[in-house]
Amino acid sequence: xxxIRSNPSGVKLDRRTFLKGAALxxxxxxxxxxxxxxxxxxxxxxxxxxEMNDDEKKxxxxxxxxxxxxxxxxxxxxGSEKPMPGVLFGYGLDLSRCIGCRRCVYACxxxxxxxxxxxxxxxxxxxxxxxxxxxxxEESEKxxxxxxxxxxxxxxxxxxxxxxxxxxxxxxxxxQATWKEPDGxxxxxxxxxxxxxxxMAACPYGARRFNWGEPKRPAEEINPNTHYLGNRPxxxxxxxxxxxxxxxxxxxxxxxxxxxxxxxxxxxxxLLDPQSEIRYAIEHKRVFRLKEDLNTNPKFYxxxxxxx
Amino acid sequence: xxQAVAVKKFFIVFRETLRxxxxxxxxxxxxxxxxxxGLSAYIDQLNRGLISTAMRDQVSxxxxxxxxxxxxxxxxxxxYLIIPAYVYKFKPIKExxxxxxxxxxxxxxxxILFIMVDMGQxxxxxxxLPVMGAMNFPSSLLAWDVLVLNGYLTLNIIxxxxxxxxxxxxxxYLPSIWPLIILSIPMAVSIHTVTAFLYNGLPARPxxxxxxxAPRFIASAFCSGPALMLIIFQIIRKIWxxxxxxxAIFKIAELVAYAMAINLFLLGAEVFKEFYSGTIHxxxxxxxxxxxxxxxxxxxxxxxxxxxxxxAFILLLLPKTRENFLTxxxxxxxxxxxxxxxxxxxxxxxxxxxxxLGEIYEYIPTMQEMVVTVGxxxxxxLMYTLLLKATIPIYTGxxxx
Ligand code: SF4
Ligand code: SF4
Numbered sequence: 001x002x003x004i005r006s007n008p009s010g011v012k013l014d015r016r017t018f019l020k021g022a023a024l025x026x027x028x029x030x031x032x033x034x035x036x037x038x039x040x041x042x043x044x045x046x047x048x049x050x051e052m053n054d055d056e057k058k059x060x061x062x063x064x065x066x067x068x069x070x071x072x073x074x075x076x077x078x079g080s081e082k083p084m085p086g087v088l089f090g091y092g093l094d095l096s097r098c099i100g101c102r103r104c105v106y107a108c109x110x111x112x113x114x115x116x117x118x119x120x121x122x123x124x125x126x127x128x129x130x131x132x133x134x135x136x137x138e139e140s141e142k143x144x145x146x147x148x149x150x151x152x153x154x155x156x157x158x159x160x161x162x163x164x165x166x167x168x169x170x171x172x173x174x175x176q177a178t179w180k181e182p183d184g185x186x187x188x189x190x191x192x193x194x195x196x197x198x199x200m201a202a203c204p205y206g207a208r209r210f211n212w213g214e215p216k217r218p219a220e221e222i223n224p225n226t227h228y229l230g231n232r233p234x235x236x237x238x239x240x241x242x243x244x245x246x247x248x249x250x251x252x253x254x255x256x257x258x259x260x261x262x263x264x265x266x267x268x269x270x271l272l273d274p275q276s277e278i279r280y281a282i283e284h285k286r287v288f289r290l291k292e293d294l295n296t297n298p299k300f301y302x303x304x305x306x307x308x
Numbered sequence: 309x310x311q312a313v314a315v316k317k318f319f320i321v322f323r324e325t326l327r328x329x330x331x332x333x334x335x336x337x338x339x340x341x342x343x344x345x346g347l348s349a350y351i352d353q354l355n356r357g358l359i360s361t362a363m364r365d366q367v368s369x370x371x372x373x374x375x376x377x378x379x380x381x382x383x384x385x386x387x388y389l390i391i392p393a394y395v396y397k398f399k400p401i402k403e404x405x406x407x408x409x410x411x412x413x414x415x416x417x418x419x420i421l422f423i424m425v426d427m428g429q430x431x432x433x434x435x436x437l438p439v440m441g442a443m444n445f446p447s448s449l450l451a452w453d454v455l456v457l458n459g460y461l462t463l464n465i466i467x468x469x470x471x472x473x474x475x476x477x478x479x480x481y482l483p484s485i486w487p488l489i490i491l492s493i494p495m496a497v498s499i500h501t502v503t504a505f506l507y508n509g510l511p512a513r514p515x516x517x518x519x520x521x522a523p524r525f526i527a528s529a530f531c532s533g534p535a536l537m538l539i540i541f542q543i544i545r546k547i548w549x550x551x552x553x554x555x556a557i558f559k560i561a562e563l564v565a566y567a568m569a570i571n572l573f574l575l576g577a578e579v580f581k582e583f584y585s586g587t588i589h590x591x592x593x594x595x596x597x598x599x600x601x602x603x604x605x606x607x608x609x610x611x612x613x614x615x616x617x618x619x620a621f622i623l624l625l626l627p628k629t630r631e632n633f634l635t636x637x638x639x640x641x642x643x644x645x646x647x648x649x650x651x652x653x654x655x656x657x658x659x660x661x662x663x664x665l666g667e668i669y670e671y672i673p674t675m676q677e678m679v680v681t682v683g684x685x686x687x688x689x690l691m692y693t694l695l696l697k698a699t700i701p702i703y704t705g706x707x708x709x
Contacts, residue, residue, distance in 0.1 A: 137664075138591060142665065159665060171447050174436050176443075194432045194433060200365070204512035206664040208365070212359035237428025239428075294511045
């Protein structure tokens with residue numbers, strides 16, 4: 001079996017570029033000393049999102065909207081919708097339907113304003129050879145690239161943040177920059193995260209992404225409907241991940257990946273509502289969750305034999 | 309008035325750090341050059357982001373955190389000297405424990421620098437503080453680490469200052485500082501344990517999620533720190549003509565050998581468990597020692613470390629080679645390099661390879677990362693040099709108040 005496990009974003013830096021960069025750096029472009037305007041200090045002393053009252057939140061959001069407008073030359077709305085009472089979001093994915101087309105990956109990038117360069121994807125689709133050992137994920141292929149999907153002899157498993165009920169990432173974070181909301185979504189305050197990446201070491205599902213460089217996305221491709229804890233544009237040096245499209249789902253819509261899936265492999269709903277689609281699937285299908293031995297209690301269910 | 313006297317004393321001590329031979333100035337210039345180089349590389353990293361390193365989502369910690377981990381080990385050196393010195397009143401070691409404490413202060417400072425350069429948002433570092441920020445205590449082990457490292461640093465600074473103060477006034481220091489010295493022993497053990505738990509407490513990473521990690525941390529720390537001390541003692545003895553007894557040096561070397569024996573035994577226990585049971589959790593250690601699917605970057609390094617550690621163990625164990633300075637220093641150097649590899653990249657990288665979704669990304673630090681790393685080491689060397697320059701005249705009684 002030949003496998004391509006190369007690293008798509010490997011970096012090599014020759015000495016000259018490095019020295020040049022270093023010299024430029026020394027010229028003093030790095031330290032924010034030149035940013036003497038008031039908003040720099042306001043941003044610096046911004047409080048933790050959960051410690052702000054509604055008034056303070058409004059002020060901060062106004063400031064951020066202004067900053068984004070300056071940067072992208074277009075109006076960007078930052079929502080702060082609160083969790084709805086009596087709602088606990090859950091997600092279902094039918095492995096027997098998924099064809100590995102990655103439409104969900106790209107719909108997610110579009111909806112959630114991921115960086116194009118460096119490339120950030122919140123969803124990873126893994127390809128497995130049918131009939132091979134697969135549960136340890138070691139035999140999976142992430143960079144499959146065929147002419148047509150599905151390929152005979154293979155099956156696919158998309159992985160994204162599993163919104164663990166018992167999230168190891170939240171436990172790890174030294175600054176409480178990431179936490180579990182009452183509707184079960186694990187969110188990150190991008191203005192509080194210090195970029196230590198301890199949460200990435202703690203996440204068993206490879207769900208978290210770090211902004212290794214300045215995230216770049218053309219202004220015309222920015223989705224202006226955002227949420228503070230969700231898809232607003234991120235910064236260099238902070239962590240991000242799937243939020244079940246908090247900006248949509250708190251307004252009664254489906255996540256983008258659920259809407260786009262051409263084969264209906266993705267289900268979403270309220271786990272506390274006995275009539276919901278997701279509850280029906282969990283109760284009637286054969287269900288498992290990834291790495292259940294770790295006791296993270298994901299709210300992301302994989303099914304097979306959906307529809308029977 | 310009191311302040312004026314204090315300031316004057318400070319200047320007396322400070323002046324000592326400015327005096328020296330040409331060799332001394334050359335050494336300072338050399339270190340400053342490396343620091344500037346490291347600083348410029350770091351500023352470049354601040355500009356472009358951590359993309360200038362080879363770290364990626366798959367391997368999200370690299371050389372910086374590896375160095376941090378190794379240096380937490382070095383910071384224990386002090387305690388390893390304190391235990392026999394103060395508890396057993398072993399005179400020759402007691403005299404030199406002070407230099408171990410200075411090393412601990414330097415090592416912890418370097419640890420903090422390595423954490424700072426690894427952060428994506430270093431200006432937000434205050435978010436980690438209690439009260440001011442939102443320290444996630446007691447849930448996050450990183451919050452614990454911040455507490456114990458800073459606690460240990462503070463404690464060592466207090467002890468060193470107090471001891472020097474008493475010596476400079478020609479007074480005995482032991483009786484009153486005794487409780488703090490005793491306290492620093494569990495503190496040193498705790499910085500290791502907590503740093504080990506930082507890795508240990510992550511079920512996502514089977515390579516770290518083994519109970520043997522903390523004991524191995526302590527065992528290897530009790531090797532590398534004192535071994536570094538042994539070399540430093542000889543340098544101090546030569547340059548400052550200090551009277552450090554051979555007996556003390558050999559005794560420490562003997563203790564290092566015992567610690568290495570425990571370290572090697574624990575390594576054996578780990579290797580047996582992983583390879584004999586052969587579950588899917590064997591992949592990281594397989595990657596480390598034999599390579600996985602043709603990826604074998606760490607293999608030559610870890611074997612070099614293993615061989616160096618075993619040779620060092622034998623050299624320090626046999627009285628004949630231990631009490632010969634050539635073989636003793638060889639043993640110490642081998643051991644420092646061995647532990648640096650094993651407790652640095654050899655511990656951190658396999659935790660991420662294969663990653664949690666089974667991908668193999670081979671991490672090789674970039675030039676930029678290495679320059680920053682060298683810069684921090686140079687800063688540590690400079691700090692230790694200046695600390696020695698300032699304190700040895702007090703210690704020898706040359707400077708008196
Ligand atoms: S999948 Fe990872 S990032 Fe998502 S909640 Fe669980 S541990 Fe956290
Ligand atoms: S990278 Fe950010 S979210 Fe993750 S643990 Fe560190 S501070 Fe918390």
